[in-house]
Amino acid sequence: MVLDHYNPSFHTHKKSKNLSLKNTNTIRIYLFKFSKVFIVIIFQLVIIQYIYQSSSKPPSSIHQDTTQQIPTPESDDRCKHGTVYVYDLPAKFNQDLLDNCADLDPWHSRCKAVSNHGLGPMAAGLSSTVPENLSPAWYWTDMFAGEVLYHSRMLRHACRTTDPDTATAFYIPFYAGLAVGRYLFTNHSVQERDASCAELLKWVGGQAPWRRMRGADHFIMLGRMTWDFRRSRDGDWGSGFIYMAQMEHVLRLGVERDPWDPLEISVPYPTGFHPRSDRELVQWMEYVRTVNRTSRFAFVGGKRQMKGDFRTILQEQCRDEPGSCRMVDCSGMRCYDGTSEIMEAFVASEFCLQPRGDAHTRRSTFDCMLAGSIPVFFWKRSIYNQYEWFLGDEPDRFSVFIDRRAVRNGTTSIRKVLESLSRDEVRRKREKVISLMPKFVYKSGEDGIAKDAFDFAIDGVLRRLHKR
Known part of the structure; x- marks a missing residue:
């Protein structure tokens, strides 16, 4: 009976169906397990990549923050405020001064100071202070070489035009500081001190662009302090260049301005560091942020042979604090x-x-800030109403002021004033100093898009003259 009811085809179909279901389930199980393993592997790879990237970054967010502090052009249109025409002056007003550099100073040659387009000779002996790969970016740059440096950079500026009819501004590349400096420290007449300046203005005054606005769209860079060009009486110091009639409307860039003269703009003294790229600037900013500082304060300077010399007082305070001061x-x-x-x-x-x-x-102010050190001023006029285009108008954010009279009469200890500042306040001031660095450093290379002190100066000139 059982055999009679046996249907071979029925059992074969059933067996095949069961086997198919079994295989399908097995495949699903394997796929499920494999997907879990695959997800775990992917997750582990993500974790490993994250750990590797984190470990390759500097501690905290120094690199990120520093990069954000590098100013870049607001747009691709760098010349939105116009262009600059550079006068091709007779050589006696610039190149001849460089060719006769040995005669620019009565005591020693100035040839090194004005060499290398104003950068000076490459620095040596900084290996213990400067990262090795940054050594080629350091020079012994003279504090009064700005005229040469600005002229060289202006000839390569993106907004330079060779068509005076289309120019917004006109740059006069006269090395007034070098020309006048020859006669400042010896017994020369006022006629000798003023001769080059008067001759320059006579030449420029005969040019068509000058006659258009009587020099109101012209600017010049003065490599010495403004006081070297402000002789109001024959018996006084310096040249009378600024008080000559044709200078009445000319905009002037200088390493120190007269705070009451609206036509003067103070620009940073050149320091010794001239980065060749944005990357070098960022590296230096990070270096001075993290370097180990072993002294509370430093004084760099020499005594003056005069009664009540304040530098002598500072040297004495520094010597009295050997554990805190470095001199x-x-x-x-x-x-x-x-x-x-x-x-x-x-x-x-x-x-x-x-x-x-x-x-x-002082040039020393910018050397100090370049090192990430916080400047301490004793005269308001040393920093207030100076360098606003580059350092802003709030010096208290990056510096300390101590009244010199309190130091002179012995009622104030510099060390105690500086030790009274909290660690957070010192950190904030140093961060502000470092953030300002791109605006007061002069580059030597074109690698990168970050602006430097020269760019900010020319941008400011074009913006101001464009409004006229």
Whole structure:
């Protein structure tokens, strides 16, 4: 009976169906397991990649923050405020001064100072202070070489035009500081001090662009402080260049301005660091942010042979605080051509003392800030109403002011004032100093898009003259 009911085809179909279902389920199980393993592997790879990237970045977000501090052009149209025409002056007003550089100073040759388009000779002996790969970006740049540096850069500027009819601004590449400087320190007549300046204005005054607006769309860079060109009486110091009639409307860039003269713009003194790329600038900014500073403050300067010399007082306070203060004595000509000790002192110090120099400002202020050190001023005019295009109009954010009279009469200790500042306040001031660095450094290369001090100066000139 059982055999009679046996249907071979029925059982074969059933067996095949069961086998198919079994295989399908097995495949599904394997696929499910494989997908889980695949997801786990992908997840692990993501974690490994994240860990690798995190470990390859500097600690915290230094690189990111520093990059954000590098100013870049607002748009591709760099010349939206117009173009600049550069006068091709007779050689006696610029190139001849460089060719006769040995005669620019009565005591020693100035040929090194004006060499290399104003950058000067390459620096040496900075290996203990400067990262090795940045050494080629350092020069012994003279504090009064700005005229040569600006002329060289202006000839390569993106907004330079060779058509005076289309220009917004006209640049006069006269090396007034070099021309006048020959006669400042010896017994020369006012006629000798003024001769080159008067001759230059006579030449420029005969040009068609000058007659168009009587020089109101012209500008010049003065490599010395404004006071060297402001002789109002024959018996006084300097040249009378600024007071000559044809200078009445000319815009003037200079390393120190008269705060009450609206036609003067103060630009940063050239420092020794001239980065060849944005990357080098960023690296230096990161370096001075994290370097170990072993001194509370530093003073770099020499005594002056005068009664009540304030620099002498600062040297004495520094010597009295050997555990807190680091000093470089620049008496005589010791620091004239640069020394590695200056940057070593600033890099190793939290603060740097900045009394007035021959005028109210000092090149040392920018050397100090370049090292990431916080400047301490004793005269308001050393920083207030100066360098607003580059440092802003709130000096208290990146500096400390101590009244010199309180230091002079002994009622104020510089060390105690600086030690009273909280760690957070010091950190904020240093960060502000570092953030300003791209605006007061002069580049030597064209690698990158970041603006430097020269770019900000010319942008400001074009913007101002465009409004006229």
